[in-house]
Structure formats: C-alpha cells, structure tokens
Amino acid sequence: MTTLSGVTHRKVQVRSNFERFAFLFMRLSGVTLLVLAVGHVLIQHVLNDVHNLTLEVVAATWNSWGWKVYDMLLLIFAFSHGMNGLRNVLEDYIHNAKTVKIVNIVLAVFVVVTIIWAGIAIASFDAAPFINN
Amino acid sequence: MAQVKIHTFDAVIVGAGGAGLMAALYASRSANVAVLSKLYPTRSHTGAAQGGIGAALANMEEDSWEWHSYDTVKGSDYLADQDAVDVLTKEAINTVVELEHMGLPFDRFPNGKISQRRFGGHMSKTTGRPVMRACHAADRTGHMILQTLYQQCIKNEVNFFDEFHVVDLIRVDDTVRGVVAIEIATGEFHIFHSKAVMFATGGWGRVWEVTSNAHSLTGDGPAIALRRGIPLQDMEFFQFHPTGIFKLGILITEGVRGEGGVLINGEGERFMGVRGYAPNVKDLASRDVVSRAIYLEIKAGRGINGQKYVHLDVTPETVNRYYEEDGEDRRIDRAYIEAKLPDIADFTRTYLGVDPVTEPMPVQPTAHYGMGGIPTDVHGRVLLDAQKNPLPGFYAAGEVACVSVHGANRLGTNSLTDLVVFGKLAGKDMANYCQTAELLPLPDGAADDVMAEFDRIRNSGGGVKTYEVRNKMQVSMTENVSVFRTEETMKQALEDLEALRDEYQKVEIQDKGKVFNSDILEAWELGCLLDTAEVTTVSGLARTESRGAHARDDYTERDDENWLMHTLYYKEGDGYRLDYKPVTLGRYEPKPRVY
Amino acid sequence: MSSLMLTLRESARYRGRSGHWSWVAHRLSGLAILSFLIIHVWDTANASFAPNVYRWSVELFKHPLFGLGEVGLVGAVLYHAFNGIRISLLDFKPEWWKHQQRSATISWALFLIIFIPIAIMMINSIVNHCNDSVNCWVFPRLSDFIS
Amino acid sequence: MQAQLRIRRYNPEKDTSGYWGEYTLNNINPNDSVLDLLHRVKWEIDGTLALRRSCAHGVCGSDAFRINGTNMLACKTLVSRLGAGETVKIQVEPILGLRVIKDLIVDMEPFMNHYKSVLPYFINDEAAPENGRERLQSQEDRARFDDTTKCILCAACTTSCPSFWANERYIGPAAIVNAHRFIFDSRDQAPEKRLAVVGDTFGVWRCRTNFNCTNACPREIEITKAIAEVKKVLATGEI
Ligand SMILES: Cc1cc2nc3c(=O)[nH]c(=O)nc-3n(C[C@H](O)[C@H](O)[C@H](O)COP(=O)(O)OP(=O)(O)OC[C@H]3O[C@@H](n4cnc5c(N)ncnc54)[C@H](O)[C@@H]3O)c2cc1C
C-alpha cells in the first residue's frame, strides 16, 4: 500500500488591517516593556525610595543621554501600548461606530500630544542648574 | 382563519436530519423548497450516530456491493425487498464518495483513503470473516454527516424554517397540498402550501421506557400520515440494541464487544457462551440474538444483584483472561481502550461514574430503531397499498420511511446509508415532480382539524398530566412489546393503550400561552406516541411467527410459508385494517439465518 | 453603556476559572497603570517646564496615601507584565495551550514571590517616613512652592 | 436526597422582568442530570417552564444553560458534580448575551448568524479525482482539525465570553472554532476568505484569552488553542 503522510503547510495572503497591527504591537511592545517598564519601576519606585526623591535626583539621572533615551523609549512604548489597551477596552463597551471614531481620534491626538510634550521635556531638560547647586 | 399565515413553495420537507437535509440539497437545485424542523437542524438525532456508514468502498480489503447486499438481506431475516437493497448498496459507494467531496472529514487510512472498520453482520465472502465496510469519522460519524449536510445547505441557501412543528398533512383525495405547522416561538399556525411534501421525521423510540432515542423522537410523521389515511408498514419490527446504559438507554456501540468486551450475568457467567445462546460467536452474535439473551437472563433472575441489567466488561483483566481461555494471542491494555473507545469512556464516566478500564458497565437492551414506517419505493414515493399505488407528491425518507431495505432487522451502519442514498433519490424525484406538477388550491379550512385538536388539548380539564400517561405507556410497552412478545403480553398492551387513550382525553396542560408552549406540544406528541404504540402492537399481534426483531415466545419459528410479507396497517375511523404485501425477492432465497 | 454594567456584574458573577480571573486582573492592572502613567508623564514633564510645580508634586507623592498607591502600581506592573508575557507566549505557541492552568498559576506565583517582599519593603519605608516626620499626613500646598 | 432549584423564569406574555422560581424536589439521585431535574419540575410541578432539549446525552447541543454560575449542558451535568450531602442547591439560568425569549430559552439567531458569517462549509471548486473516488488526505493533515470538528453549536462557549457579553458583534469562539475546522482542512480552498472574516475588527482580535470558552465546552474542544492557531495564521501568513 502506498502511504500518504506528512502535514501540508500552505502560504496564504493575509490582508493586514489595524487590528492585526495592534495585536502584534501589543505583544511586541509588551516584551519591550518587560525590560523598560519593569526596570523603570524597580529602579525608580523600589530601589530608589520616593521619600528621597527630589528634582535633583531626577536631574542626576537625566544628566545622561543614556537615561534620557531610555525614558523616551519607555514613554513612547508604554503610552502607546497603554492607550491602545484603553482603546480595546472602550471599543468593547461603546457600540456606536461614530462615537468609536470620535473616541479613537481623541485618544490618538492625546497620545501624540503627550509624547511630543513629554518628549520635548526630556530632550530639552538641562540638568546643569540643579546639579551644580 | 385570519390568524393562519400561508407560505407557498414548490416542495416542503419536514425534518432536517440526515435524510431531510440530503433531500433538501438535491431538491433545492431546481425547486423552491422549504425545510421545516421542530429542532434546529443540527440538533437532529442523526448527530448521535456513532459507528459508521456502510459502503463497499474496498479501501483496505476486497469487498463488493453484492456482498453488502447479501449481508443486508440476510440481516433483514429475508424480509427486505431485494431490489431496493441493491439500489441501497450500489448507490452507497457513490454517495459516500460524494459526502467526502462535500468535505465530510472521514478518518483516513495510511494511504489517504477513507478509513473503514468492521461491524456486526458485514462479511467478506472470500475470508468468511467480518469485512471493513463501515466508513467512519472517529466515533461520531452521524455528527459529521449532519454537520456536513447542514453546512452544504447553508452554502446553497436552502430555506429553513427552524423550530416549526408540523402537526398536519393537507391531503385532498389522492393529492397532497402542503402541511400545517406551529411556529414554536410564537405559537402561531402556518400553512405551507406546496406541490409536494416529504416526511423525514426520524424514529419513534420514545414509545419505550429505555431508549437510545432523543426526547424529540415521538413518531409525529407516522402518526400524521396514519391520520391522513396512509398506511404504516412493518411496524412490529423495532430494533432493540443489546447494550444501552442501564436505565438511561444511552447507546454503547457494538465496537466494545468487537474489541473483546464480554457480557456477564449476576452469577459471573459469560452467558452468551455458557448458557448456549450463541456457542460459537458468543458476544458477537447479531443484535436481536444478544438482546434476547440478555432479556432472558434478567427474566431468569440472573441480572446483576437480581436487577434488570447485566455487565458489559471490557476491562483488560477480564478481556485478556477470556482471550487466554479461547486460545487467542491478542492482549489489550488501558491505552488501547482509551484510544479505541474514547466516547464510550466519556459517556460511562459522565453518567455512571464508571471507568470502563477498571469496572464493568451496567447495560440492558435499549429501544433503538424502527425498521418499519411509511411505505415508499426507492424514489421515496409514498405507496398507498399492496398494489404499490403512490400518493402523488407525497414522499418519505430516512428512518420514518420503509423502503424496505432493513426488513425485520437492520444491520449496523445501514441506516446512515439509507438516509443519504434514499434522501438523495427522493430529493431528486421530488424536484422532478415539481417541474411538471401544478400547485393545487388549498381546501377551505385546511388547518381547522388540527386547530380544533389543539383547542381541545388547551381547554381539556381532566387533571391528568402528560407525563403520567406517557410513563404508563412506556412501562407497558417495555413490559409487553419489547424484545419478546406473546399474544398475552400484546393483548395486555392493547388493553393498557385503550385505557390510556381515555386518559389522554383528560390530559390537562398548565401553559395556556403561545410563546414556546412546549407543554401543549408535548401533549400533542403523546397522541402520536400512542398511535405508533398501537400500530406496533396490533401489527405484532397479527404476525404469528418470529422473525428478526419480532420475537414471540408463542411462535418461536420463522414462517416463510405464511409470513414472507410486509404488514400494512390502516387507520379506519376509530378502528383499523391490516393488509399485506409480498416481499420482493431476488438473488437470495430465504434460508435459516445462522451466524 | 448597559453592556458595561452587564459585563461588570456578570464578570463578577460568572464562576470562571483561573483564565477568567487572570483576564479581570490583567485588564484592571493595565487600566490602573495607564491612569498612573498619564499623571506621571504630565507631571514629570514639569521637571523641565515648571520645576517648582514638580518640586511640589514630588513632596505630594511622599504622602502615605500616594505611597500605598505606589505599592499598588508596582504590584499592577509586575502582575501585568508576567501575565502579558504568558498571553504572548500562548498566542504564538498554541501547542503550549495545554499548560494554560499551570501557566496562570506560574504567573500568579512569580508575581507574589517578587511582589510580597517588595511590598513589605515599601510599606516599611512609608512607616519609617511617618515616624521620621510628624506631619506626614499633611498635604503639601502648591502655593508654598510657586511663591 | 433533596434538590433546591432556583430557576430563572420569564414569560414575555405575563412578566415585565425576570424572577427566580424556587422549587424543591425530593428523592433525587446523585446520578440524576440537571435535565432530569428540570424535567421533573416541568412535568410534575409547573408545565409552563420552557427549555430546549433533545438527545439527553450531550450530543445535540440544545440545553446549554448557566448552572451554578457556569455554562454547561444540563443533560451532561449530574447532581453529584454540583454538590453532595442531603440537600443540593442548584441554580439554572439562561446563557448570557442572547435575548431571552422565555425562561431558559434564548434567541439563537445572532449566534447562528456569526457561525454562518465564517463560510462554514467546504469549498473546493477543483474537479474531483478522475477515478470518481474520494480526495486523498494524509492522517496527519486530517488530525490537524480533528478537534474543531466536534462542535455541536451549543453556544456554551460564546456566551461565556466577556468580550461577547460586552459586544454581541464579536463573532465569538464558536464561529472561530468552525472557521478553524475549514482553514486547517488541507482539502479546502478558501482559507483566505475565512481569514478575512475572522481577521476583521470583530473577529479573533476580540479574544482576550479568557479561557471561559474552553472551560465551558461540553465537547472538550481546545477552543482557545484553536483561536490562537487562527491568530497565528493571520500573523504569519502560513497555515
Ligand atoms: C444513538 C444512536 C446511534 C446510532 N448509530 C448508527 C450508526 O452508527 N450507523 C447507522 O447507520 N445508524 C445509526 N443509528 C440510526 C440512525 O442514526 C438514525 O436512524 C437516523 O439518524 C435517522 O435519521 P433521520 O434523518 O431519518 O431522522 P432524524 O435525524 O432523527 O431527524 C428527524 C428530523 O425530523 C424533525 N421532526 C420530527 N418531527 C417533526 C415535526 N412534527 N415537525 C417538524 N419537524 C419534525 C426533527 O426536528 C429532525 O430534524 C443510530 C441511532 C441512534 C439513536
């Protein structure tokens, strides 16, 4: 008897859409955040006691471009991940397509504005005055 | 009559099990068809069938449709019409392949072809041993057939009227004009006006107390036909499957015994051999023989702990011990059982808390399959009399129909074959019929009779409950008209049924509403059950011989001289009339049936 | 919005197993982190644009109530992170699905093992802080900082 | 043994809202199924109780209810699974997220429409083999979708899913299970069409791996796994 064996794997054309992208992004950013966010939280909120936190301490960190970049990445990933998460949650409960659209625009604008605003804040931060004093 | 909604179609199919759906697929290719079902189509009982569908594909070993024919005729105790059996077994091959083309996920042999297995009564002429003929998809073949056919119906945009309970056939002289149905969700009456009607309403196993049949199998189709002057054929032949779970009746497939399982009585004996019921094949004797043996053991007080069951033991310990005794080399273990009988293991674990690997299962015969039904030819055309005159436009297919290919005892796997083969032929023929037939006008007050009957039930005030009457009927039928019958028991049953008829008139329902009033529908279904029970008993009482599933203590032999013929039961007024029609013989002359 | 009420009520009433409660916890922790993050980002930006406001907020965050919130935040991030990784893994390794029950247990266990000592440490630090400064319950006033 | 049943009742012809009906049944057996008890209530106490059922052994999918808080089939749930001792408390309510028509009966239409939306039927327009026989398929290829062929469309899964409760436009686990059955069938030629449906906004992405569906499935289908497999196909473009 001739036997027929093995698994057939097939390539398919998958139309990409925003939801697919968001799904992948949530997982990718999640993994990144495992390092960035957990690291940040452990360093800033556990190892460094808030009770010792001052503007000067922040300044000491932001005196290095390394930390500036770290924080900016954290900002971008955490904020977009979290806001997309919020979008998921809201879309579960808001059923009117128009309202969903408006909410999404508001969320998107908020993400962009926040990232730019906070990004500028980090980038333009000049640590000198606080460190030398 | 303003409240009756009227729909018009070329054809109406009642029932969406394997037979109804197959017919719908074919008929709807050229005709405008409506499928009415009191259940969602996928809830039909075809989905419960486990073992397989018989077709001589010869995918693994030599086989032929002629062998399949012979086995079927022999299994039927020579009561089957041999021309119809030939159609069944020949068409089976193409039809099973066609199911595969519809996407049915059959299991596969290593060569990629449809997998087949052995089943009781299906033999190879060359080896003299069971042949692999049952095409299967795990042990849920019926489920796959039902799903696949329903899926194809969705694809072909068949019109479904789900949860429409058909309660009457509109017949005017020798024409049919449609059916009357109740839309369950609203309680409204609807008339489906059509050129042709097909009944594919399945079985009526709920006549008995312990049954493998669904609650919905209440014989509506046969009862409606009967009330409209159509005869019922061979109703005395009702198959009791030997191994149903004790009290519940849930089926335990023959496969268990095929894998070495044995039947043990209260004295710890393997009675099929020891007590001489089937000294050679023992537990693998045919269904009617094994059911009778279990029944006799229980009657002799040799049930387990004196109760009404015996043990089906497939524990490796027991099986291997008997293999050794019989001098067989095979041995089985836990893993083997888990792999071969997963669903059975699930059922017994769920319902009995019994693990079949370590404990025996309590079983008793369970009412399973009606060989009789509405008489038809191989094209599903309903036949009105012994001269085979048809009632034009009226069709039947599936378990409700009697073609007859199962005769006095159906072989395992042949029912699923019957559904798809004759469902298809009937669907085709009905579509052709619709091409030329005219839509005849509806008679005035077409729904009046049945509406009056429902009004009567709704307003009846006798204080009797449906389930009480039903229970009494089931107990009496189980006691008197089951695996064994005698003149005395059947007369007792008739007496009981007569009393129950009176009680039935006093059934009082509590739900007077319209929406989903299953209270009133159950009461109406009980009327159908009582009718089918009576036909079964009357037909059985008249047949003074033992043949296949009809086993009498007072007439223990088969009597080909007088009884090689089909029973036709007609309802006439408050009484009845019996008639007989000859069996169509062919290549196979009746012989004593030994396995 | 009625579906929100329904979901809230039935999510609590439905007798789901670990997966269900993991989902509830994941969603709540995600939203909690996000609410913190929004405040945190806008506040930290002040370090650059309005240093005095920032100084005030830093003092404000030393209040024991915010301290407890911070413990919660660390817990939320830890749980969300472990469970998030679990979800991503199962999504890309469906065949690991059969370990779902165990994976949920593992992510809870990891979370607790890491979180409990941290929580104790952080609460301890809050207590110490209050022992050190008598008026730890007083909220600092913004006006004191931007004068 | 005694059973104290609380059954969610609602009759649209009489009631403005649902209420709990309380019934006590004596002489029950730990081996009785919940369906047996519901039948006793209907037959002996209150004939107006409405429920769907047929096969009584877990293969037709009629009687998915929420029993003691979790979705299951009444006919496949024995009293012994719900409690021991002299009295057992049993609470039965309709499955969630579909409109209640009467008592335990819900409108299955939205559920069936989701099912139908994934093109749940075999599509292969190529000519069948010339010898007039079946298409061939290896045992390995057949095994890939075996699990998802078991579905009986009982809706226990979809109505246990919080994403579905929140938004009934989510096609739900049952529809995805049935899409999976065809996507992973090597003989079928329309996986892309189905992927377009399940990959859309209200498709698989709404699944938050809650696992209620898997736990509820009376056929023990590994639903969440099947959904993950579909997501993976959408992510990687390979079946
Ligand atoms: C447990 C079990 C296992 C079996 N295993 C096998 C096997 O392995 N191999 C085999 O060949 N056979 C087997 N059989 C037998 C076979 O499955 C049945 O005979 C067959 O499925 C009947 O199919 P059907 O289409 O005639 O009816 P069904 O599938 O029973 O469908 C009946 C249809 O009619 C509808 N209906 C009924 N009354 C009305 C009404 N008044 N108004 C509207 N609609 C109505 C129902 O809703 C349903 O859709 C088994 C049977 C059982 C019970």
Ligand code: HEM
């Ligand atoms: C630390 C590492 C993190 C990982 C590994 C992670 C992972 C994930 C994943 C995989 C999801 C998708 C869940 C799903 O689709 O079911 C998700 C959802 C979400 N995440 Fe994160 N995340 C992390 C950090 C964060 C942070 C910092 C925030 C807040 C800013 C956040 C907020 C959210 C929210 C609100 C959701 C949506 C929850 C829901 O839909 O139920 N996550 N996360």
Ligand code: SF4
């Ligand atoms: S997947 Fe399982 S729970 Fe869902 S409908 Fe199918 S059988 Fe029911």
Ligand code: F3S
């Ligand atoms: S319950 Fe719902 S969220 Fe996904 S795993 Fe099942 S579909």
Ligand code: FES
């Ligand atoms: S009655 Fe058929 S699944 Fe329960």
